[in-house]
Amino acid sequence: MATSKEYGLGEHRFPRGWFMIAGADEATTQPAAVRFFGQDMVLYRGETGTPHLVEAYCPHMGAHLARNTTSYIVRDGEQVQGDSIRCPFHGWRFDGKGQCDDVPYSKFVPKAATLKTFPIVERAGIIWMWHDEEGQEPDYPLPDFGGHYGAPGWVQWKIDFMGDLDCHGIEIVDNMADFGHFIPIHGAKDFTYFANEFQDHVLHQFYSAGHRTLTAAEGDQLVLDTWYEGPGFLQSEMAGEYDSFIMIANTPIEDGRSRTWHALMVQVNDGSRPINDEDRAAALAYQEGSRLAFAQDVEIWQNKRACIAPLALPSDGPYGKVRLWYKQFYNPRADAGTFQKRVNGLVVTHDTRPGSKAA
Ligand code: FES
Ligand SMILES: [Fe+2]
CATH class of the missing domain: 3.90.380.10 (Naphthalene 1,2-dioxygenase Alpha Subunit; Chain A, domain 1)
Incomplete structure (x- = not known):
């Protein structure tokens, strides 16, 4: 194995483009841990049917949003509500745009509590992610x-x-x-x-x-x-x-x-x-x-x-x-x-x- 730098490819470690990250059936209301581009992420499907890809670690205290089976949040099936995902550790919930929209034990919901989200599109039975180290919008469309x-x-x-x-x-x-x-x-x-x-x-x-x-x-x-x-x-x-x-x-x-x-x-x-x-x-x-x-x-x-x-x-x-x-x-x-x-x-x-x- 050799790295992008060893191949002399350029300034970025990872390429810009559209990439497959999962089959559409892998995005469900049971959040799944995935790892691409050297980052831990979580794929889930909101109750609305829209798939979401977010960073894996909760901004509150760093719990993994998908690698959990024993919490009561998971056992009670409370992890995905609408398009939001709830952390199993203290129950903070993040909407489809990554903004915290509920802290179960606090009226004050900090603006700074955000989860990074990644742009994805579901097409032809596949979940596609746009990846760009410069964080810009796609410069070419996903084909049909x-x-x-x-x-x-x-x-x-x-x-x-x-x-x-x-x-x-x-x-x-x-x-x-x-x-x-x-x-x-x-x-x-x-x-x-x-x-x-x-x-x-x-x-x-x-x-x-x-x-x-x-x-x-x-x-x-x-x-x-x-x-x-x-x-x-x-x-x-x-x-x-x-x-x-x-x-x-x-x-x-x-x-x-x-x-x-x-x-x-x-x-x-x-x-x-x-x-x-x-x-x-x-x-x-x-x-x-x-x-x-x-x-x-x-x-x-x-x-x-x-x-x-x-x-x-x-x-x-x-x-x-x-x-x-x-x-x-x-x-x-x-x-x-x-x-x-x-x-x-x-x-x-x-x-x-x-x-x-x-x-
Ligand atoms: S670590 Fe996620 S709610 Fe505390
Ligand atoms: Fe070949």
């Missing part, structure tokens, strides 16, 4: 995941937790440039196209190749458009036997340690008939195939040493550019444009399509 989640004919994803890795996010994002690993790791064959396009905070990978088992006939190609919007999650539109949409998230827990998830939704019909159990089973089998493909990367990351400076060949793919692109999220927002200008554009690593120069 192709608009497929909940769309007619699409089976919604279930979330696969893929592990807490002693691996910095940069090594996970490196994969975007990594032309050389698809044949040895993933069983690709007959590559016809591999390219990356850098567009400000977005990084694309365009991929076209056959596969040992996933493509049916000789000459068939898996065609993927895969991209990062910011440093925290990959999206991929995959055309195949079924059209599908992949999401792979990596979120820093500590500097140099990442939590990873995978999810895939599948279009099982054109929306003209309801989704049945058979569709759901087919979609789950498809998701499992994709999960296993991602697990091939995860096994490498779980066991590798840190790679501060790749010994990369030009035909490996544009690692240097990917790492430069990634740095925009570790530096003051004012400098992001400078990094973007240096990398924006298309880099073609492999092109043997009919009519191309190398064909």
Whole structure:
């Protein structure tokens, strides 16, 4: 494991961006302890249905708001009321904005008693957090995941937790440039196209190749458009036997340690008939195939040493550019444009399509 500083990423230990922190079903009226970006936090869902993410430690005397099972506040089910959360220690309660709104034994409620809150959004069955070391509003929106989640004919994803890795996010994002690993790791064959396009905070990978088992006939190609919007999650539109949409998230827990998830939704019909159990089973089998493909990367990351400076060949793919692109999220927002200008554009690593120069 190596830290952001050891990779020379920039001024910040943690990147700016949208990050997955939990599946939506993990936010309940039973507050849960979570840890990301080197901070202990608590995730809960108000009785109104709105999820909240707050710092874990009570400003009164420092009790942990979620790591408690024996207090009478918890046993009596009094911890979440409306959108507020009550501390198990002396019962101080904090509203959805973090302001103390009740001290059970005092009419005076100090203004200074506030709990830090973190900006989150619930979308596509996932809780997303905006993280910014400069504490500013998002400079790019959370996407709508192709608009497929909940769309007619699409089976919604279930979330696969893929592990807490002693691996910095940069090594996970490196994969975007990594032309050389698809044949040895993933069983690709007959590559016809591999390219990356850098567009400000977005990084694309365009991929076209056959596969040992996933493509049916000789000459068939898996065609993927895969991209990062910011440093925290990959999206991929995959055309195949079924059209599908992949999401792979990596979120820093500590500097140099990442939590990873995978999810895939599948279009099982054109929306003209309801989704049945058979569709759901087919979609789950498809998701499992994709999960296993991602697990091939995860096994490498779980066991590798840190790679501060790749010994990369030009035909490996544009690692240097990917790492430069990634740095925009570790530096003051004012400098992001400078990094973007240096990398924006298309880099073609492999092109043997009919009519191309190398064909
Ligand atoms: S420590 Fe939370 S109410 Fe006292
Ligand atoms: Fe991979």
